[in-house]
Amino acid sequence: MRIGPHRLQNNLILAPMAGVTDKPFRALCRRLGAGLAVSEMISANSSLWGTSKSVRRLDHAGEPGPISVQILGADPVTMAEAARINVARGAQIIDINMGCPAKKVCKVAAGSALLRDEPLIGRILAAIVEAVDVPVTLKIRTGWDRDSRNAVRVARIAEESGIQALAVHGRTRACGFSGLAEYETIQEVKGSVTIPVIANGDIDSPEKAQSVMAFTGADGLMIGRAAQGRPWIFREISQYLATGARLPPPSPEWIRDLLLEHHALMLDFHGERQGVRIARKHIAWYSKTFPGGNHFRGRINQSESICEQRDLICGFFDRLSYQGVLAA
Ligand SMILES: Cc1cc2nc3c(=O)[nH]c(=O)nc-3n(C[C@H](O)[C@H](O)[C@H](O)COP(=O)(O)O)c2cc1C
Structure with missing residues (x-):
């Protein structure tokens, strides 16, 4: 186009x-x-x-x-x-x-x-x-x-x-x-x-x-x-x-790494105070189609620091990976 x-x-x-x-x-x-x-x-x-x-x-x-x-x-x-x-x-x-x-x-x-x-x-x-x-x-x-x-x-x-x-x-x-x-x-x-x-x-x-x-x-x-x-x-x-063919769904590890990269970009662009707030909604969206997403979102919405958010992201997607869950 x-x-x-x-x-x-x-x-x-x-x-x-x-x-x-x-x-x-x-x-x-x-x-x-x-x-x-x-x-x-x-x-x-x-x-x-x-x-x-x-x-x-x-x-x-x-x-x-x-x-x-x-x-x-x-x-x-x-x-x-x-x-x-x-x-x-x-x-x-x-x-x-x-x-x-x-x-x-x-x-x-x-x-x-x-x-x-x-x-x-x-x-x-x-x-x-x-x-x-x-x-x-x-x-x-x-x-x-x-x-x-x-x-x-x-x-x-x-x-x-x-x-x-x-x-x-x-x-x-x-x-x-x-x-x-x-x-x-x-x-x-x-x-x-x-x-x-x-x-x-x-x-x-x-x-x-x-x-x-x-x-x-x-x-x-x-x-x-x-x-x-x-x-x-x-x-x-x-x-x-x-x-006419669908790509295979991405693995939880791939999504985790992408989200960690997105997280780092947001913090760099918005600064730590604003960035942590803005990141909450994006992190929550990444989890929306996965089992356990509701609980995860509750914790992300309360998160206050970069480290806490990174730990939550890794914990959530590593558990999905261990369980062999793929994106919808
Ligand atoms: C949170 C949010 C913010 C939006 N902001 C704008 C905007 O700044 N300018 C605009 O033209 N449309 C805006 N829209 C409308 C979208 O561009 C789009 O037209 C609408 O969401 C329908 O497309 P979708 O069903 O793919 O979401 C916004 C929509 C949402 C959900």
Whole structure:
């Protein structure tokens, strides 16, 4: 798949997830088979960029390209300026968030709230495309609610504005994360535009990936929650799409070593105090499909130090290895 001048290694993309897809996690997913990993969203309002959280979100030093940075906002001028600054800091793709359903985001008419104002969508996209000389991509939901699904019209606006790829999460804003994603609208979008369309929502296995790809005709797939604690899902899907055969499940020792590496990267990137807190949820996700995971998660959620977390990780996965348990 191509996004402007960038030819991706494959058409599997790690979805942007605030609080999850930090630089260490993106690096791991890229290494384990994701063709692109979109950054966590950053507000277009640069006066908010001084916090330590934003400083880390804006840090792309040493990341494998193409570096895709997602911007959230509601004002064409501010968003264009934010795009320009991010390109100056190394962004090679600018992604626009028109999918976030969070109340505090929609209250300021950003994220998925923009789907209710098609003329404004056109103005925002045109301003950003005009402002930067890197490809601009867009991520949307299928509409504001079920009675106003307008993804096809938004896709046409995007194409006319010069957007170079469009990711569609198969839910409306009103759906939040409930129910199942629907792929009919994504199929319709794919049939309505010529830019690459990326299908997103509930893709959690190689088989599901193949069926979503076949049903929607999408050019690429975007995977979010299923990659949490399972960054190797990208190579599993990639292998299955290429050969129709599943890779053997990884051994507990392999997962232990990967998680220890991920843990070290998180602590290095976030520092010890923040890193130990942020690591808790990631460590817990790695255990979710294994027997004894509930008890392990309880202990990880109470953990206070790097050593304690490393000991818990080794204890949990070494026991699984001794028992001969494999990942689901
Ligand atoms: C914790 C979390 C944070 C998210 N943050 C963002 C974000 O920053 N930008 C965005 O466009 N979507 C965000 N999303 C939505 C995902 O990118 C994706 O569209 C959604 O999770 C559906 O895909 P999935 O079923 O593969 O998880 C977030 C989702 C989750 C679960």
